[in-house]
Amino acid sequence: MTVRASAKLVRDLFAKTIKTEPTRNGFGRGLVIAGKNDARVVALCADLSESTRVLDFKNAFPNRFIQMGVSEQSLAAIASGMALAGKIPFIASYAAFSPGRNWEQIRTTGCIQNVNLKIVGSHAGISVGADGATHQMTEDIALMRVLPNMTVLCPCDALEAEKATVAAAAIDGPVYLRLGREATPIFTTPSSPFEIGKAQTLTKGNDVAIIACGALVYEALKAARDCEKLGIEVRVINCPSIKPLDEETIIAAAQECGAIVTVEEAQIAGGLGGAVCELLSQECPVPILRIGMHDEFGQSGTPAELLEYYRMTAPWIVKAVKQAMKKKG
Amino acid sequence: MQFTLCLYPISEAQNPDGGPSAKPQGLEYVVLRFRLSFSLSSPWYTSSMPPRRHSVSTITDSEVRTLELLANTIRQDILTMLTTAGSGHSAGPLGMADIFTALYFHILQHRPKQPHWADRDRLFLSNGHIVPVRYAAMARAGYFPVDELSTLRKFGSRLQGHPEIRYLPSLENTSGPLGDGSSQAVGAAYAAKMDGAPWHTYCVMSDGELECGITWEAALFAAKYQLNNLTWIIDRNNIQIDGYTEDIMPLEPVHDKFAAFGWNVLEIDGHNIRDIINACDRGESTWEAPTVIIAHTIPGKGVSFMECEPSWHGKPPKNRTELTSALKDLRTLGGKISNESL
Numbered sequence: 199m200t201v202r203a204s205a206k207l208v209r210d211l212f213a214k215t216i217k218t219e220p221t222r223n224g225f226g227r228g229l230v231i232a233g234k235n236d237a238r239v240v241a242l243c244a245d246l247s248e249s250t251r252v253l254d255f256k257n258a259f260p261n262r263f264i265q266m267g268v269s270e271q272s273l274a275a276i277a278s279g280m281a282l283a284g285k286i287p288f289i290a291s292y293a294a295f296s297p298g299r300n301w302e303q304i305r306t307t308g309c310i311q312n313v314n315l316k317i318v319g320s321h322a323g324i325s326v327g328a329d330g331a332t333h334q335m336t337e338d339i340a341l342m343r344v345l346p347n348m349t350v351l352c353p354c355d356a357l358e359a360e361k362a363t364v365a366a367a368a369i370d371g372p373v374y375l376r377l378g379r380e381a382t383p384i385f386t387t388p389s390s391p392f393e394i395g396k397a398q399t400l401t402k403g404n405d406v407a408i409i410a411c412g413a414l415v416y417e418a419l420k421a422a423r424d425c426e427k428l429g430i431e432v433r434v435i436n437c438p439s440i441k442p443l444d445e446e447t448i449i450a451a452a453q454e455c456g457a458i459v460t461v462e463e464a465q466i467a468g469g470l471g472g473a474v475c476e477l478l479s480q481e482c483p484v485p486i487l488r489i490g491m492h493d494e495f496g497q498s499g500t501p502a503e504l505l506e507y508y509r510m511t512a513p514w515i516v517k518a519v520k521q522a523m524k525k526k527g
Numbered sequence: 528m529q530f531t532l533c534l535y536p537i538s539e540a541q542n543p544d545g546g547p548s549a550k551p552q553g554l555e556y557v558v559l560r561f562r563l564s565f566s567l568s569s570p571w572y573t574s575s576m577p578p579r580r581h582s583v584s585t586i587t588d589s590e591v592r593t594l595e596l597l598a599n600t601i602r603q604d605i606l607t608m609l610t611t612a613g614s615g616h617s618a619g620p621l622g623m624a625d626i627f628t629a630l631y632f633h634i635l636q637h638r639p640k641q642p643h644w645a646d647r648d649r650l651f652l653s654n655g656h657i658v659p660v661r662y663a664a665m666a667r668a669g670y671f672p673v674d675e676l677s678t679l680r681k682f683g684s685r686l687q688g689h690p691e692i693r694y695l696p697s698l699e700n701t702s703g704p705l706g707d708g709s710s711q712a713v714g715a716a717y718a719a720k721m722d723g724a725p726w727h728t729y730c731v732m733s734d735g736e737l738e739c740g741i742t743w744e745a746a747l748f749a750a751k752y753q754l755n756n757l758t759w760i761i762d763r764n765n766i767q768i769d770g771y772t773e774d775i776m777p778l779e780p781v782h783d784k785f786a787a788f789g790w791n792v793l794e795i796d797g798h799n800i801r802d803i804i805n806a807c808d809r810g811e812s813t814w815e816a817p818t819v820i821i822a823h824t825i826p827g828k829g830v831s832f833m834e835c836e837p838s839w840h841g842k843p844p845k846n847r848t849e850l851t852s853a854l855k856d857l858r859t860l861g862g863k864i865s866n867e868s869l
Binding site (some may be wrong): 262278303 | 565
């Protein structure tokens with residue numbers, strides 16, 4: 199497996215000692231940076247300031263932190279009202295509640311009005327673990343991606359989450375930032391590129407391309423390493439910007455590799471897998487295998503047990519890569 | 528530290544119907560509730576009272592008369608617009624004509640020719656379906672030509688069926704789905720307080736949307752942060768699409784509900800210009816809490832066959848004949864005068 203130098207990943211990717219941290223921690227730091235960059239940035243939280251990591255911002259800027267209580271609908275609409283009055287509000291909760299419960303308010307007050315409403319959905323995906331299906335949000339990408347004017351970001355590690363937060367504050371319009379609960383490896387570096395609308399090609403390979411988002415990008419890298427032993431050169435693409443999608447990079451991958459595997463911790467219908475299928479069926483139809491939730495809800499368990507059960511770990515990605523090789527003939 | 532003691536006559540407290548009380552006579556008053564709160568280290572939002580820029584209550588009788596006539600003109604505009612559009616809501620806009628007239632022509636600090644003036648008062652509309660009354664009032668106030676009213680609900684028009692800031696930014700907010708506008712007004716008022724901005728935030732909303740959970744989320748929030756720069760005006764016309772509110776989902780006692788939520792509650796006749804202006808003045812000068820004005824209105828006000836009739840909630844006059852008869856009703860004040868030129 200050849201890591202591209204331009205990806206600027208950590209030197210020893212698969213070291214057992216690799217540092218791990220939840221992406222929500224990166225968001226917490228990024229929000230403080232965004233707050234320092236721009237006095238208009240404010241944070242609203244629906245009774246989850248510690249676990250969404252808004253607490254850092256609250257401590258840094260107590261007068262710009264707004265405690266909402268458990269009220270996700272008004273969380274979105276009040277924040278939009280603040281945006282109309284010139285603020286850049288970040289609203290933070292668990293993804294199951296926001297954008298899970300307040301989709302209409304996000305649509306009407308955030309997207310139709312096209313205001314600076316930044317929605318931060320923590321505890322997304324099944325790796326939430328023991329809390330079970332009610333708290334494992336897997337439909338959020340589809341819910342947010344379908345909204346006109348919305349930008350959808352799903353960073354791969356805590357460092358990228360920090361960059362995504364700063365970037366979200368700097369662009370005009372509504373943004374959805376998807377975060378995970380569990381500590382996952384930090385494999386990018388401060389100099390790794392991040393730009394809204396861009397995907398990063400992490401490894402060289404022309405046999406199959408894996409397009410992944412969130413913490414599972416690391417599983418995709420492990421799968422690429424294991425595929426190499428089978429003589430398959432895999433191109434791993436980190437796709438944190440699900441909308442706008444980096445069409446150029448994805449079409450090039452389809453043309454040059456001839457088969458795609460998508461990997462996400464979300465419903466494949468309407469998720470990253472859906473987005474890639476929509477693009478490539480029109481621009482460059484190739485076999486696509488989608489790893490993610492297949493029209494079902496999660497359950498309680500450890501994150502490792504659940505990722506294994508729902509077939510999202512590296513060995514399952516290797517299997518999908520082999521199938522994709524077969525399909526392209 | 529504040530201490531509030533509420534005393535009520537015992538007969539009223541025990542027996543709201545006013546019938547004979549079962550309790551022994553002699554004890555005149557009973558303490559119903561008291562509130563004790565400490566604010567030794569006041570949060571930032573308790574200290575900022577927006578500066579009063581003017582007293583809106585100063586108005587002469589002849590000015591009131593002028594506004595009443597203007598409201599009548601706006602009602603005629605509404606009916607003409609709706610008939611031309613062929614769809615839309617009649618009852619709500621007619622019922623709110625006096626309030627929008629008072630807002631745009633006396634209460635609000637605004638500059639029609641400079642709609643983005645930073646210190647303008649913000650008027651949010653939460654029940655977007657009554658927007659024809661706002662369009663008519665804005666046109667008469669000089670935001671856009673009165674002729675443009677005939678484009679309501681037409682392709683390419685700035686006057687969308689439900690208000691949209693993408694097409695007409697001076698509307699302040701996009702609305703239609705009930706409950707969202709009042710929450711946004713709360714957010715804007717909060718932001719204004721953070722910035723120490725001098726403007727007041729008004730929100731016109733319906734009684735039906737008190738059935739939405741989000742309304743009460745926002746009510747809790749506004750009370751917590753003591754948004755004294757916020758006034759909600761509820762169109763208490765007692766109707767909604769499926770019928771009378773008290774049949775669909777009883778809302779009463781609306782006054783007590785808001786009082787229990789910590790709001791400054793005022794009740795007015797929503798067709799009395801002086802009442803409207805005085806209530807807004809009291810709202811702007813209240814220190815401790817957000818204000819809600821429960822404006823009792825007659826849906827379809829001014830057109831006898833539309834008044835208080837739920838079936839007129841969501842439809843326009845169906846043809847020119849119906850329009851002519853409605854306009855005649857308005858111009859003759861329901862047949863009280865014969866000359867149609869008021």
